[in-house]
Amino acid sequence: MHNLVSYAGAAIAALAFTGIVFLLVLTSLRGGAAPYAGIVIFIVLPAIMLAGLLLVPVGMLIEWRHARRTGRRSIPRFPVIDLNLPPQRNATVIFAVVTTLVLFLSVFGSFQAYESTESVAFCGATCHLPMEPEYTTYQNSPHARVRCVDCHVGPGADWYVKSKLSGLYQLYAVTFDKFPRPIPGTIDSLRPAQQTCEQCHWPAKFFGSQQMTRVHYLSDEENTRWEINLLIKTGGTQPLGEQGQGIHWHMNIDNRIEYVATDKDRQQIPWIRTTNKETGESTVYTSGKPLSDEQLAAYGVRVMDCMDCHNRPSHILRSPTESLSRALQLGDIDPSLPSIVETGVKLLKEDYPSVPAALDALEAGVMGYYGEHHPELAAKRRANLEQAVSALQEIYRKNFFPEMKARWDAYPNNIGHKEFPGCFRCHDGSHRSADGKIVSQDCNTCHVIVGQGRSGDVKFSMQPEGLEFEHPGDLGDAVEGMLCNDCHGQE
Secondary structure, three states, X not given: OOOHHHHHHHHHHHHHHHHHHHHHHHHHHHOOOOHHHHHHHHHHHHHHHHHHHHHHHHHHHHHHHHHHHHOOOOOOOOOOOOOOOHHHHHHHHHHHHHHHHHHHHHHHHHHHHHHHHOOHHHHHHOOHHHHHHHHHHHHOOOOOOOOHHHHHOOOOHHHHHHHHHHHHHHXXXXXXXXXXXXXXXXXXXXXXXXXXXXXXXXXXXXXXXXXXEEEEEOOOOOOOEEEEEEEEOOOEOOOOOOOOEOHHHHOOOOEEEEEXXXXXXXXXXXXXEEEEOOOOOEEEEEOOOOOOHHHHXXXXXXXXXXHHOOXXXXXXXXXXXXXXXXXXXXOOOOOOOOOHHHHHHHHHHOOOOOHHHHHHHHHHHHHHHHHHHOHHHHHXXXXXXXXXXXXXXXXXXXXXXXXXXXXXXXXXXXXXXXXXXXXXXXXXXXXXXOOOOEOOOOHHHOEEEEEEEEOOOOEEOOOOOOOOOOOOOOXXXXXXXXXXXXXXXXX
């Protein structure tokens, strides 16, 4: 025991243990999640403490070999322990107690390290810059109370190990600034949705329809409020055992849908195969030039699941137009401010070098516009303008991250078909089978418009077929044959 290496190891272990106790007490008193403290307390310092403890027997071995080589004193081949001798008995008891305590603390620390690396704070706040868009949007999403690992890892040791091995490369990428901007979507590396999403969203209970009202504010001087009342045919399995219908007909309940995408974002889908699970009948639909067997193998055939439509369930980046409509509907911005939608959208669409620069530009842009075009209003209703500025700045903080080049148009959202192709990736009227069948583009397949129009003058229909879609703004035939995202994808 009496050698410098063992002394140094014991000192290192003692200091590390003291640091663990101190930080545990400090974080307990402060409360709240502390990802960096968790890493230090349960991973870094325990590793240092164990390394120090290992130095103690290493130093003893070095000293023992040195003594044997020099013949300094007679050393037995193995230590002789005689518990009848009080010094050896006391040393043995102390050794057993300390070893038990270290083992207990190691188990406790290992579990706490596991808990720490599974926490939301660890996933979102440890690597602040690259994960800022994901962490911010997650906190403002419908899944804000679901842990990151419940979707990105799921249960089971095999996926836990895979995620930690992937994390080692991510640690390297962050340390040496090798990560891409923006961070690419993770749909390719997610495990099947049946093993994650469907633990909460039980597919066998998908049925029926939901009625909802979509509110939009137009880019005119009056910020006209336009409402669309929809009956969404969610569908799925039927309560009386009939074959699935509606939007969730696509789910793997009664049908199996497979497709091939030729781009990484899965926006270009030239090949689809549907299979009825009950009859085994399959139909292949293609669009454009048919793919060869080699191309099908190269691109890979994917079985459709929840994530092919719900590809942004938590990390939602909203477009300027949608963000403005939501803010006006919630009362964060006064809709009586003339042209506030047009002004706000124009300012949010600009490319700013940083968040502080954007916040300053938004304030200057709003105040400058109303000071020039509505000076009397700017003088009398400054409080309303300041509230509008604050709302626009909050929209920017939640949806735009210039340092990471992350914004709404960097990540296609496949739900719906307004800003991105979404449903129209397959339901565009161009996918045909060999016997002439076409993938339907009928809007009423998924929803029925039961009401639409300006606020206070909404027209309703009680007919099963509902109303024919009326585009606000009286555009007439100008939008005939166009897809929604052809225009709204630029907003």
